[in-house]
Amino acid sequence: MNSTPVxxxxxxxxxxxxxxIAAIEQARGAAPQPALDYPPYRSSxxxxxxxxxxxxxxxxxxxxxxxxxxxDVDPLEADLTVGGAGEPIGERMVVTGxxxxxxxRPVRRQLVEIWQANAGGRYVHKRDRHPAPLDPNFTGAxxxxxDDDGYYRFQTIKPGPYPWRNHHNAWRxxxxxxxxxxTEFAQRLVTQMYFPGDPLFAxxxxxxxxxxxxxxxxxxxxxxxxxxxxxxxTGYRWDIVLGGAHGTLMENGEGDDA
Amino acid sequence: MSTISEGAPLxxxxxxxxxxxxxxxxxxxxxxxxVPPGSAGAVRLTGLVTDGAGNxxxxxxxxxxxxxxxxxxxxxxxxxxxxGWTFTGFGRASTGRDGRYTFSTLEPGPTEPGAAAxxxxxxxxxxxxxxLFTRAYLPDDAAALAADRLLASLPAERRSTLVARRDGQxxxxxxxxxxxxxxxxxxxxxxxTRTP
Ligand SMILES: [Fe+2]
Numbered sequence: 001m002n003s004t005p006v007x008x009x010x011x012x013x014x015x016x017x018x019x020x021i022a023a024i025e026q027a028r029g030a031a032p033q034p035a036l037d038y039p040p041y042r043s044s045x046x047x048x049x050x051x052x053x054x055x056x057x058x059x060x061x062x063x064x065x066x067x068x069x070x071x072d073v074d075p076l077e078a079d080l081t082v083g084g085a086g087e088p089i090g091e092r093m094v095v096t097g098x099x100x101x102x103x104x105r106p107v108r109r110q111l112v113e114i115w116q117a118n119a120g121g122r123y124v125h126k127r128d129r130h131p132a133p134l135d136p137n138f139t140g141a142x143x144x145x146x147d148d149d150g151y152y153r154f155q156t157i158k159p160g161p162y163p164w165r166n167h168h169n170a171w172r173x174x175x176x177x178x179x180x181x182x183t184e185f186a187q188r189l190v191t192q193m194y195f196p197g198d199p200l201f202a203x204x205x206x207x208x209x210x211x212x213x214x215x216x217x218x219x220x221x222x223x224x225x226x227x228x229x230x231x232x233x234t235g236y237r238w239d240i241v242l243g244g245a246h247g248t249l250m251e252n253g254e255g256d257d258a
Numbered sequence: 259m260s261t262i263s264e265g266a267p268l269x270x271x272x273x274x275x276x277x278x279x280x281x282x283x284x285x286x287x288x289x290x291x292x293v294p295p296g297s298a299g300a301v302r303l304t305g306l307v308t309d310g311a312g313n314x315x316x317x318x319x320x321x322x323x324x325x326x327x328x329x330x331x332x333x334x335x336x337x338x339x340x341x342g343w344t345f346t347g348f349g350r351a352s353t354g355r356d357g358r359y360t361f362s363t364l365e366p367g368p369t370e371p372g373a374a375a376x377x378x379x380x381x382x383x384x385x386x387x388x389x390l391f392t393r394a395y396l397p398d399d400a401a402a403l404a405a406d407r408l409l410a411s412l413p414a415e416r417r418s419t420l421v422a423r424r425d426g427q428x429x430x431x432x433x434x435x436x437x438x439x440x441x442x443x444x445x446x447x448x449x450x451t452r453t454p
Contacts (some may be wrong), residue, residue, distance in 0.1 A: 044387060049440055129277060177283060188321075191271060215269065243270035
Protein backbone atom coordinates (compact mmCIF):
# COMPACT_ATOMS: atom_id res chain seq x y z
CA MET A 1 0.00 0.00 0.00
CA ASN A 2 3.01 2.32 0.41
CA SER A 3 3.09 2.93 -3.32
CA THR A 4 -0.50 4.19 -3.44
CA PRO A 5 -0.41 7.88 -4.34
CA VAL A 6 -2.21 10.23 -1.92
CA UNK A 7 -5.06 11.83 -3.88
CA UNK A 8 -5.29 15.63 -3.90
CA UNK A 9 -8.25 15.71 -1.48
CA UNK A 10 -5.93 14.50 1.27
CA UNK A 11 -8.25 11.54 1.75
CA UNK A 12 -7.28 7.95 1.21
CA UNK A 13 -7.99 6.28 -2.10
CA UNK A 14 -10.76 3.85 -2.89
CA UNK A 15 -8.19 1.12 -3.41
CA UNK A 16 -6.97 1.45 0.19
CA UNK A 17 -10.51 1.26 1.51
CA UNK A 18 -11.45 -1.59 -0.81
CA UNK A 19 -8.45 -3.61 0.38
CA UNK A 20 -9.56 -3.13 3.99
CA ILE A 21 -13.10 -4.19 3.07
CA ALA A 22 -11.85 -7.38 1.42
CA ALA A 23 -9.56 -8.30 4.30
CA ILE A 24 -12.30 -7.87 6.91
CA GLU A 25 -14.83 -9.87 4.92
CA GLN A 26 -12.39 -12.75 4.72
CA ALA A 27 -11.52 -12.62 8.41
CA ARG A 28 -14.99 -12.05 9.79
CA GLY A 29 -17.19 -14.46 7.88
CA ALA A 30 -20.66 -14.91 9.30
CA ALA A 31 -20.20 -13.06 12.61
CA PRO A 32 -23.15 -10.93 13.83
CA GLN A 33 -24.22 -8.34 11.27
CA PRO A 34 -23.31 -5.60 10.72
CA ALA A 35 -19.84 -5.24 12.26
CA LEU A 36 -19.92 -2.43 14.86
CA ASP A 37 -16.14 -1.99 14.72
CA TYR A 38 -15.65 -1.42 11.01
CA PRO A 39 -12.57 0.71 10.20
CA PRO A 40 -13.34 1.21 6.47
CA TYR A 41 -16.30 3.34 7.62
CA ARG A 42 -14.10 6.09 9.01
CA SER A 43 -16.61 7.83 11.25
CA SER A 44 -17.12 4.60 13.20
CA UNK A 45 -13.60 4.90 14.66
CA UNK A 46 -14.53 6.85 17.80
CA UNK A 47 -18.18 5.84 17.89
CA UNK A 48 -18.27 2.06 18.02
CA UNK A 49 -18.38 0.34 21.42
CA UNK A 50 -15.23 -1.64 22.13
CA UNK A 51 -17.09 -4.32 24.07
CA UNK A 52 -19.54 -6.78 22.55
CA UNK A 53 -23.18 -6.17 23.45
CA UNK A 54 -23.88 -7.84 26.81
CA UNK A 55 -26.52 -10.54 26.60
CA UNK A 56 -29.46 -10.25 28.93
CA UNK A 57 -32.94 -11.72 28.85
CA UNK A 58 -35.57 -9.15 27.86
CA UNK A 59 -37.60 -7.84 30.81
CA UNK A 60 -41.33 -7.09 30.68
CA UNK A 61 -41.16 -3.69 28.95
CA UNK A 62 -38.74 -5.12 26.37
CA UNK A 63 -41.20 -7.85 25.40
CA UNK A 64 -43.40 -5.13 23.94
CA UNK A 65 -42.91 -2.44 21.35
CA UNK A 66 -44.39 1.03 21.04
CA UNK A 67 -47.84 0.99 19.50
CA UNK A 68 -48.74 3.24 16.57
CA UNK A 69 -52.12 3.63 14.93
CA UNK A 70 -54.19 5.49 12.40
CA UNK A 71 -54.17 8.63 14.52
CA ASP A 72 -50.38 8.75 14.12
CA VAL A 73 -50.05 8.59 10.35
CA ASP A 74 -51.96 10.29 7.53
CA PRO A 75 -52.34 7.95 4.52
CA LEU A 76 -50.95 10.75 2.32
CA GLU A 77 -47.60 10.41 4.10
CA ALA A 78 -46.99 7.19 2.13
CA ASP A 79 -46.83 9.18 -1.12
CA LEU A 80 -43.61 11.20 -1.29
CA THR A 81 -44.50 12.57 -4.72
CA VAL A 82 -47.38 14.73 -3.47
CA GLY A 83 -47.30 17.76 -1.26
CA GLY A 84 -45.41 20.09 -3.58
CA ALA A 85 -46.98 22.48 -6.06
CA GLY A 86 -45.88 20.25 -8.95
CA GLU A 87 -44.46 16.84 -9.78
CA PRO A 88 -40.99 16.01 -8.48
CA ILE A 89 -38.24 15.33 -11.01
CA GLY A 90 -37.04 11.78 -11.50
CA GLU A 91 -38.15 8.21 -11.94
CA ARG A 92 -41.48 7.70 -10.19
CA MET A 93 -41.43 4.36 -8.36
CA VAL A 94 -43.32 2.27 -5.86
CA VAL A 95 -41.61 0.24 -3.18
CA THR A 96 -43.62 -2.34 -1.30
CA GLY A 97 -42.95 -5.43 0.76
CA UNK A 98 -43.82 -7.45 3.78
CA UNK A 99 -42.52 -7.03 7.31
CA UNK A 100 -42.33 -10.27 9.28
CA UNK A 101 -40.55 -11.71 12.26
CA UNK A 102 -37.98 -14.45 11.78
CA UNK A 103 -40.72 -17.11 11.85
CA UNK A 104 -42.48 -15.46 8.95
CA ARG A 105 -45.28 -13.98 11.06
CA PRO A 106 -46.48 -10.62 9.75
CA VAL A 107 -45.84 -7.46 11.76
CA ARG A 108 -49.31 -5.94 11.59
CA ARG A 109 -50.34 -2.29 11.74
CA GLN A 110 -46.88 -1.13 12.75
CA LEU A 111 -44.97 2.02 11.82
CA VAL A 112 -42.58 2.21 8.85
CA GLU A 113 -40.63 5.44 8.25
CA ILE A 114 -38.41 6.29 5.28
CA TRP A 115 -36.18 9.15 4.20
CA GLN A 116 -34.03 9.56 1.11
CA ALA A 117 -32.16 11.82 -1.29
CA ASN A 118 -33.87 13.20 -4.39
CA ALA A 119 -33.23 12.02 -7.96
CA GLY A 120 -30.04 14.10 -8.06
CA GLY A 121 -28.63 12.56 -4.88
CA ARG A 122 -29.36 15.57 -2.69
CA TYR A 123 -30.99 15.59 0.75
CA VAL A 124 -33.10 18.45 2.05
CA HIS A 125 -30.69 18.85 4.93
CA LYS A 126 -28.56 21.81 5.90
CA ARG A 127 -25.49 19.64 6.28
CA ASP A 128 -25.75 18.15 2.79
CA ARG A 129 -23.21 20.12 0.73
CA HIS A 130 -23.41 18.04 -2.44
CA PRO A 131 -23.76 20.59 -5.27
CA ALA A 132 -26.72 18.83 -6.85
CA PRO A 133 -30.07 20.61 -7.23
CA LEU A 134 -32.75 20.59 -4.58
CA ASP A 135 -36.20 19.78 -5.94
CA PRO A 136 -38.88 22.18 -4.70
CA ASN A 137 -41.45 19.42 -5.15
CA PHE A 138 -39.62 16.71 -3.22
CA THR A 139 -38.78 16.46 0.47
CA GLY A 140 -38.03 12.75 0.69
CA ALA A 141 -39.60 11.67 3.98
CA UNK A 142 -42.56 9.33 4.38
CA UNK A 143 -44.45 7.22 6.90
CA UNK A 144 -47.02 4.45 6.75
CA UNK A 145 -48.49 1.63 8.81
CA UNK A 146 -48.23 -1.98 7.69
CA ASP A 147 -51.55 -3.64 6.84
CA ASP A 148 -53.06 -6.74 8.40
CA ASP A 149 -50.68 -8.96 6.40
CA GLY A 150 -47.60 -6.89 7.27
CA TYR A 151 -47.34 -5.08 3.94
CA TYR A 152 -46.09 -1.51 3.59
CA ARG A 153 -46.19 0.55 0.38
CA PHE A 154 -44.64 3.89 -0.60
CA GLN A 155 -44.76 5.88 -3.81
CA THR A 156 -41.65 7.98 -4.30
CA ILE A 157 -38.89 9.03 -6.71
CA LYS A 158 -35.87 6.82 -7.24
CA PRO A 159 -33.02 8.42 -5.28
CA GLY A 160 -29.68 9.16 -6.89
CA PRO A 161 -26.24 8.09 -5.62
CA TYR A 162 -24.29 10.77 -3.79
CA PRO A 163 -20.69 11.53 -2.82
CA TRP A 164 -19.41 11.65 0.75
CA ARG A 165 -16.07 12.26 2.39
CA ASN A 166 -15.28 8.86 3.84
CA HIS A 167 -12.38 8.62 1.40
CA HIS A 168 -11.38 10.14 -1.92
CA ASN A 169 -14.10 9.83 -4.58
CA ALA A 170 -16.42 7.95 -2.21
CA TRP A 171 -19.98 7.49 -3.50
CA ARG A 172 -22.94 5.94 -1.74
CA UNK A 173 -25.02 3.56 -3.86
CA UNK A 174 -28.59 4.83 -4.26
CA UNK A 175 -30.60 3.88 -1.18
CA UNK A 176 -33.69 4.59 0.88
CA UNK A 177 -33.35 4.76 4.67
CA UNK A 178 -35.93 2.63 6.52
CA UNK A 179 -36.96 2.69 10.18
CA UNK A 180 -39.05 -0.17 11.58
CA UNK A 181 -40.64 -1.35 14.79
CA UNK A 182 -41.72 -4.90 15.52
CA THR A 183 -43.87 -6.33 18.26
CA GLU A 184 -41.08 -6.31 20.82
CA PHE A 185 -38.48 -3.71 21.72
CA ALA A 186 -35.42 -5.59 20.40
CA GLN A 187 -36.88 -5.84 16.89
CA ARG A 188 -36.21 -2.13 16.39
CA LEU A 189 -34.40 -1.75 13.07
CA VAL A 190 -32.96 1.17 11.14
CA THR A 191 -31.46 0.12 7.85
CA GLN A 192 -31.08 1.04 4.17
CA MET A 193 -32.65 -0.45 1.05
CA TYR A 194 -30.60 -0.63 -2.14
CA PHE A 195 -31.45 -1.12 -5.82
CA PRO A 196 -30.47 -4.25 -7.74
CA GLY A 197 -27.22 -4.30 -9.70
CA ASP A 198 -25.76 -1.05 -8.40
CA PRO A 199 -22.07 -0.90 -9.46
CA LEU A 200 -21.21 0.98 -6.25
CA PHE A 201 -22.04 -1.91 -3.90
CA ALA A 202 -18.53 -3.34 -3.67
CA UNK A 203 -17.02 0.10 -3.08
CA UNK A 204 -19.32 1.20 -0.25
CA UNK A 205 -18.09 0.71 3.33
CA UNK A 206 -21.59 1.19 4.76
CA UNK A 207 -23.18 -1.66 2.80
CA UNK A 208 -20.01 -3.71 3.28
CA UNK A 209 -20.18 -3.27 7.08
CA UNK A 210 -22.52 -6.23 6.62
CA UNK A 211 -19.68 -8.65 6.02
CA UNK A 212 -21.64 -11.72 4.88
CA UNK A 213 -22.82 -11.61 1.27
CA UNK A 214 -26.06 -13.43 2.11
CA UNK A 215 -26.94 -10.78 4.65
CA UNK A 216 -26.08 -7.95 2.24
CA UNK A 217 -28.46 -9.49 -0.26
CA UNK A 218 -31.24 -8.98 2.30
CA UNK A 219 -30.76 -5.23 1.79
CA UNK A 220 -31.27 -5.22 -1.97
CA UNK A 221 -34.77 -4.80 -3.38
CA UNK A 222 -35.95 -6.74 -6.43
CA UNK A 223 -37.40 -5.09 -9.50
CA UNK A 224 -40.97 -6.44 -9.67
CA UNK A 225 -42.92 -6.00 -12.87
CA UNK A 226 -46.12 -6.87 -11.02
CA UNK A 227 -45.59 -3.78 -8.86
CA UNK A 228 -44.77 -1.63 -11.88
CA UNK A 229 -47.88 0.10 -13.23
CA UNK A 230 -48.81 0.89 -16.84
CA UNK A 231 -47.66 4.36 -17.92
CA UNK A 232 -47.14 5.46 -14.33
CA UNK A 233 -44.39 4.06 -12.06
CA THR A 234 -41.74 1.35 -11.84
CA GLY A 235 -42.04 -1.10 -8.97
CA TYR A 236 -39.69 -2.63 -6.42
CA ARG A 237 -40.31 -5.34 -3.87
CA TRP A 238 -38.40 -5.41 -0.60
CA ASP A 239 -39.34 -7.71 2.28
CA ILE A 240 -38.00 -7.11 5.78
CA VAL A 241 -37.37 -9.74 8.46
CA LEU A 242 -37.06 -8.46 12.03
CA GLY A 243 -34.92 -10.37 14.51
CA GLY A 244 -35.39 -9.83 18.22
CA ALA A 245 -36.03 -12.40 20.89
CA HIS A 246 -37.39 -15.01 18.48
CA GLY A 247 -40.93 -14.11 19.30
CA THR A 248 -41.10 -16.03 22.54
CA LEU A 249 -44.09 -14.07 23.79
CA MET A 250 -45.34 -12.91 20.42
CA GLU A 251 -48.90 -14.09 20.99
CA ASN A 252 -49.26 -11.32 23.55
CA GLY A 253 -48.44 -8.70 20.95
CA GLU A 254 -51.12 -9.57 18.45
CA GLY A 255 -54.57 -8.25 17.92
CA ASP A 256 -54.68 -5.72 20.72
CA ASP A 257 -53.95 -2.52 18.87
CA ALA A 258 -56.82 -2.36 16.38
CA MET B 259 -51.04 -19.98 8.35
CA SER B 260 -48.95 -21.55 5.63
CA THR B 261 -46.49 -18.67 5.61
CA ILE B 262 -45.27 -19.33 9.15
CA SER B 263 -41.87 -20.96 9.19
CA GLU B 264 -41.78 -24.20 11.17
CA GLY B 265 -38.06 -24.80 10.73
CA ALA B 266 -35.00 -22.70 11.37
CA PRO B 267 -35.54 -18.96 11.89
CA LEU B 268 -35.42 -16.86 8.72
CA UNK B 269 -32.32 -14.82 7.95
CA UNK B 270 -32.99 -11.38 9.38
CA UNK B 271 -32.53 -8.01 7.69
CA UNK B 272 -29.31 -6.41 8.96
CA UNK B 273 -29.15 -2.88 10.31
CA UNK B 274 -27.36 0.02 8.64
CA UNK B 275 -26.26 3.34 10.06
CA UNK B 276 -28.92 6.02 10.51
CA UNK B 277 -26.42 8.34 8.76
CA UNK B 278 -26.16 12.11 9.06
CA UNK B 279 -29.38 13.09 7.28
CA UNK B 280 -32.18 11.61 9.41
CA UNK B 281 -33.28 14.97 10.81
CA UNK B 282 -36.14 15.49 8.40
CA UNK B 283 -37.14 11.83 8.40
CA UNK B 284 -37.33 10.77 12.03
CA UNK B 285 -37.83 13.74 14.39
CA UNK B 286 -41.34 15.18 14.68
CA UNK B 287 -43.12 17.83 16.70
CA UNK B 288 -43.45 16.68 20.29
CA UNK B 289 -41.16 13.70 19.79
CA UNK B 290 -39.31 14.21 23.08
CA UNK B 291 -42.26 15.29 25.21
CA UNK B 292 -43.97 12.11 26.40
CA VAL B 293 -45.79 14.47 28.76
CA PRO B 294 -45.93 18.27 28.51
CA PRO B 295 -42.90 19.79 30.28
CA GLY B 296 -43.93 21.10 33.67
CA SER B 297 -47.14 19.06 33.88
CA ALA B 298 -47.99 17.06 36.99
CA GLY B 299 -45.44 14.30 37.55
CA ALA B 300 -43.24 15.40 34.64
CA VAL B 301 -39.50 14.84 35.03
CA ARG B 302 -36.64 15.67 32.75
CA LEU B 303 -34.52 12.77 31.50
CA THR B 304 -31.37 14.19 29.95
CA GLY B 305 -27.79 13.25 29.19
CA LEU B 306 -24.81 13.58 26.92
CA VAL B 307 -23.99 11.15 24.15
CA THR B 308 -20.20 11.12 23.82
CA ASP B 309 -17.62 9.40 21.63
CA GLY B 310 -14.30 7.77 22.49
CA ALA B 311 -12.59 11.17 22.69
CA GLY B 312 -15.21 12.49 25.11
CA ASN B 313 -16.80 14.77 22.54
CA UNK B 314 -20.58 15.12 22.37
CA UNK B 315 -22.31 13.76 19.28
CA UNK B 316 -24.35 16.50 17.60
CA UNK B 317 -26.00 13.97 15.27
CA UNK B 318 -27.21 11.15 17.52
CA UNK B 319 -30.79 10.04 18.06
CA UNK B 320 -32.03 8.55 21.33
CA UNK B 321 -35.33 6.73 21.83
CA UNK B 322 -36.96 5.69 25.11
CA UNK B 323 -39.64 3.08 25.71
CA UNK B 324 -40.99 2.74 29.22
CA UNK B 325 -43.69 1.69 31.63
CA UNK B 326 -46.09 4.07 33.32
CA UNK B 327 -45.37 5.05 36.95
CA UNK B 328 -47.60 2.17 38.07
CA UNK B 329 -45.44 -0.31 36.12
CA UNK B 330 -47.99 -1.04 33.41
CA UNK B 331 -46.94 -1.20 29.75
CA UNK B 332 -48.61 1.47 27.58
CA UNK B 333 -50.54 0.04 24.63
CA UNK B 334 -51.85 3.34 23.31
CA UNK B 335 -51.04 4.83 19.91
CA UNK B 336 -50.47 8.54 19.60
CA UNK B 337 -46.71 9.06 19.96
CA UNK B 338 -46.51 10.85 16.60
CA UNK B 339 -49.55 13.07 17.20
CA UNK B 340 -49.50 13.71 20.91
CA UNK B 341 -52.78 14.85 22.43
CA GLY B 342 -51.25 15.98 25.72
CA TRP B 343 -53.24 13.42 27.72
CA THR B 344 -52.32 9.95 26.46
CA PHE B 345 -49.13 8.45 27.84
CA THR B 346 -47.71 6.27 25.06
CA GLY B 347 -44.39 5.36 26.72
CA PHE B 348 -42.38 6.16 23.59
CA GLY B 349 -40.23 9.18 22.85
CA ARG B 350 -37.50 10.20 20.43
CA ALA B 351 -34.90 12.96 20.85
CA SER B 352 -32.12 14.07 18.53
CA THR B 353 -29.07 15.48 20.28
CA GLY B 354 -28.16 19.16 20.13
CA ARG B 355 -24.84 20.63 19.08
CA ASP B 356 -23.30 19.70 22.42
CA GLY B 357 -24.46 16.07 22.25
CA ARG B 358 -27.28 16.48 24.77
CA TYR B 359 -30.67 14.82 24.50
CA THR B 360 -33.63 15.69 26.69
CA PHE B 361 -37.03 14.13 27.31
CA SER B 362 -39.99 15.29 29.35
CA THR B 363 -41.61 12.18 30.74
CA LEU B 364 -42.99 10.32 33.76
CA GLU B 365 -40.84 8.06 35.87
CA PRO B 366 -41.28 4.40 34.93
CA GLY B 367 -42.48 2.03 37.62
CA PRO B 368 -41.37 -1.56 38.28
CA THR B 369 -43.36 -4.16 36.37
CA GLU B 370 -43.57 -6.43 39.40
CA PRO B 371 -42.95 -5.92 43.12
CA GLY B 372 -39.24 -5.76 43.87
CA ALA B 373 -38.18 -5.32 40.23
CA ALA B 374 -35.87 -2.47 39.26
CA ALA B 375 -37.53 0.22 37.13
CA UNK B 376 -35.74 1.41 33.99
CA UNK B 377 -36.12 3.17 30.67
CA UNK B 378 -35.40 0.94 27.66
CA UNK B 379 -33.09 3.06 25.51
CA UNK B 380 -32.06 2.85 21.85
CA UNK B 381 -29.17 4.88 20.41
CA UNK B 382 -28.58 5.71 16.74
CA UNK B 383 -25.84 7.82 15.14
CA UNK B 384 -23.76 8.39 12.07
CA UNK B 385 -20.72 6.18 12.58
CA UNK B 386 -22.76 3.54 14.40
CA UNK B 387 -23.37 0.77 11.90
CA UNK B 388 -26.35 -0.51 13.93
CA UNK B 389 -28.61 0.70 16.71
CA LEU B 390 -27.52 0.08 20.29
CA PHE B 391 -29.81 -0.96 23.13
CA THR B 392 -29.25 -0.09 26.77
CA ARG B 393 -31.18 0.57 29.99
CA ALA B 394 -31.34 3.64 32.21
CA TYR B 395 -32.25 2.42 35.68
CA LEU B 396 -33.80 4.65 38.32
CA PRO B 397 -31.25 5.05 41.14
CA ASP B 398 -33.48 4.98 44.22
CA ASP B 399 -34.40 1.39 45.09
CA ALA B 400 -31.08 -0.13 46.22
CA ALA B 401 -32.61 -3.53 46.99
CA ALA B 402 -34.22 -3.77 43.56
CA LEU B 403 -31.00 -2.73 41.83
CA ALA B 404 -29.02 -5.28 43.84
CA ALA B 405 -31.45 -8.02 42.84
CA ASP B 406 -31.58 -7.11 39.15
CA ARG B 407 -30.39 -9.92 36.91
CA LEU B 408 -28.59 -7.74 34.38
CA LEU B 409 -26.87 -5.51 36.94
CA ALA B 410 -25.81 -8.53 39.00
CA SER B 411 -24.14 -10.02 35.93
CA LEU B 412 -21.84 -7.00 35.50
CA PRO B 413 -18.66 -5.94 37.30
CA ALA B 414 -19.33 -3.00 39.63
CA GLU B 415 -17.58 -0.39 37.49
CA ARG B 416 -19.67 -1.29 34.45
CA ARG B 417 -22.90 -1.59 36.43
CA SER B 418 -22.83 2.09 37.30
CA THR B 419 -23.02 3.07 33.62
CA LEU B 420 -26.63 1.86 33.57
CA VAL B 421 -27.92 3.76 36.60
CA ALA B 422 -29.23 7.28 36.10
CA ARG B 423 -28.49 9.94 38.71
CA ARG B 424 -30.81 12.60 40.04
CA ASP B 425 -30.59 16.32 39.53
CA GLY B 426 -33.04 19.09 40.42
CA GLN B 427 -35.27 18.46 37.41
CA UNK B 428 -35.24 14.69 37.30
CA UNK B 429 -32.76 12.20 35.92
CA UNK B 430 -29.41 12.33 34.15
CA UNK B 431 -28.21 9.42 32.02
CA UNK B 432 -25.05 9.91 29.97
CA UNK B 433 -24.27 7.53 27.11
CA UNK B 434 -20.59 6.87 26.38
CA UNK B 435 -20.20 5.00 23.14
CA UNK B 436 -16.55 4.09 23.62
CA UNK B 437 -13.63 4.05 26.02
CA UNK B 438 -13.48 5.11 29.66
CA UNK B 439 -16.82 4.45 31.32
CA UNK B 440 -18.22 2.91 28.13
CA UNK B 441 -21.94 2.32 28.59
CA UNK B 442 -23.05 -1.30 28.72
CA UNK B 443 -24.99 -1.99 25.55
CA UNK B 444 -27.30 -4.97 25.37
CA UNK B 445 -27.88 -8.03 23.27
CA UNK B 446 -31.60 -8.71 23.77
CA UNK B 447 -31.79 -11.27 20.99
CA UNK B 448 -33.12 -14.20 22.95
CA UNK B 449 -33.93 -15.88 26.25
CA UNK B 450 -31.12 -17.94 27.67
CA THR B 451 -31.53 -18.20 31.41
CA ARG B 452 -35.25 -18.85 31.76
CA THR B 453 -38.49 -19.26 29.92
CA PRO B 454 -40.71 -16.30 30.74
FE1 LIG C 1 -28.33 8.29 2.87
